[in-house]
Amino acid sequence: MKKVNFFKRLSLSRKLILGFMVTIIVGTFLLMLPISTTSGEGLDFLTALFTITSAVCVTGLSVIDISKVLSIPGQLFLLIFIQLGGLGIMTFSSFIFLLIKKKITYEEKELLKEERNIENIGGILKFLRKIIITVIIIEGVGAFFLTIKFLEEMPLKEAIYFGIFHSISAFCNAGFSLFTTGLEKYSDSIIINLTIAYLIIIGGLGFGVIDSLIKCIRYKNKKLHLTAKVAILVSCFLTFLGMILFYVFERNNLGTIGNLDLGHQIIASFFQSVTTRTAGFNTVPMGNLQSSSIFLFCILMFIGASPGSTGGGIKTTTIGVLIFYVYSIIKKREHTVIFNRRIDWEVMNRAIAILIISLMYVIIIIMIMLTIENFKPEDIIFEVVSAFGTVGLSVGITPNLGVISKILIICTMFLGRLGPMTFALAFGGTKKIEKIIYPKENIIVG
Numbered sequence: 001m002k003k004v005n006f007f008k009r010l011s012l013s014r015k016l017i018l019g020f021m022v023t024i025i026v027g028t029f030l031l032m033l034p035i036s037t038t039s040g041e042g043l044d045f046l047t048a049l050f051t052i053t054s055a056v057c058v059t060g061l062s063v064i065d066i067s068k069v070l071s072i073p074g075q076l077f078l079l080i081f082i083q084l085g086g087l088g089i090m091t092f093s094s095f096i097f098l099l100i101k102k103k104i105t106y107e108e109k110e111l112l113k114e115e116r117n118i119e120n121i122g123g124i125l126k127f128l129r130k131i132i133i134t135v136i137i138i139e140g141v142g143a144f145f146l147t148i149k150f151l152e153e154m155p156l157k158e159a160i161y162f163g164i165f166h167s168i169s170a171f172c173n174a175g176f177s178l179f180t181t182g183l184e185k186y187s188d189s190i191i192i193n194l195t196i197a198y199l200i201i202i203g204g205l206g207f208g209v210i211d212s213l214i215k216c217i218r219y220k221n222k223k224l225h226l227t228a229k230v231a232i233l234v235s236c237f238l239t240f241l242g243m244i245l246f247y248v249f250e251r252n253n254l255g256t257i258g259n260l261d262l263g264h265q266i267i268a269s270f271f272q273s274v275t276t277r278t279a280g281f282n283t284v285p286m287g288n289l290q291s292s293s294i295f296l297f298c299i300l301m302f303i304g305a306s307p308g309s310t311g312g313g314i315k316t317t318t319i320g321v322l323i324f325y326v327y328s329i330i331k332k333r334e335h336t337v338i339f340n341r342r343i344d345w346e347v348m349n350r351a352i353a354i355l356i357i358s359l360m361y362v363i364i365i366i367m368i369m370l371t372i373e374n375f376k377p378e379d380i381i382f383e384v385v386s387a388f389g390t391v392g393l394s395v396g397i398t399p400n401l402g403v404i405s406k407i408l409i410i411c412t413m414f415l416g417r418l419g420p421m422t423f424a425l426a427f428g429g430t431k432k433i434e435k436i437i438y439p440k441e442n443i444i445v446g
Helices: 012-031 045-056 074-088 090-099 104-118 126-152 156-171 191-206 207-218 224-248 262-276 293-303 316-330 347-370 378-390 403-418 421-428
Strands: none
Touching: 012 045, 012 074, 012 403, 012 421, 045 074, 045 403, 074 156, 090 207, 104 262, 104 421, 126 156, 126 191, 126 207, 126 421, 156 191, 156 293, 191 207, 191 224, 191 262, 191 378, 224 293, 262 293, 293 378, 316 347, 378 403, 403 421
């Protein structure tokens, strides 16, 4: 009887999920090793699982202070898994295969295509090399400027280490910091704010968008593809709208930016708007935010970054397509048109499905946690949306959550990183051709 390879029988979505799960399990046991903690005892299973899931899913939520609890080896383990999660498991493993000159199979190329959200596998190896080179350059530049700033208060070796750690964490939109209070003490630092923001923005745009931008700069006759245009448009709109609203809501709040001068208030507002969408760094105390700011942040976190990026959420292109779709309905247009291009109904259906599945999942998790936890409703909502968007911002309740809530947050980070549609496709049925076409009938809505 011929043996059938179990892995080969899995769909692409299930293979991606399995790859991330295996990576998380390996990372969990590494953090449980005695060398990973300053106490020499290692983390307990649930804490290690939560921490490494947050790293691989580039979230940043943590139930421990990594600067105090994790030793240098433990922090390095964490950093490796942040980079792994930011690049993607298949992207990273494919790069290793290239280094050892092992050929990548067609199946592996398909997995890479699925993970990176690109349209086809043509020239995918060339694209992979571009990703790795781009990441090294971007993170290197960020580490250089951060190191310069950290040199003002640290020895050279420590400044370099802190610079590299925060550069990788920022570009991967992870939000992990080696400072107990995050970046709060640097709220008035132009170098820290602009460098971290630059890393977050580029990491959140996605490798496909970055590649399209590079081609436009190198070849002046080359045009941005539609995904890049929508991603950049929506990202800019959300960033500046978030900055303006955050400034309006918090300008008189002495617990956040009320005690800063106008220039630093604007910088802090810009930084918090950028980081809230998916990165999780903070230069203001999250526990002191106005309720209006918390609600604003929940919206920004839910939308998240762009497809194929290091961030989570329903993605900027999803919300962009839906906005243009609603606009076309209001204008009574037959088709949804964006930048003189007609959007296919399959794309529209996918965008609507992503929004509905995401909302349903987040609402269910929020309801469960509201039932079993005694925190304020807005704090629970903030925590769940932050996990789903793989943002990592917290109002301070994460370490005090119960076991069930921590497990729910772990699942939410995992789903948020891989995307709701990946799970829907993994556990849904295969596409079927309808043998019977039923008669059409109208239904009144609205």
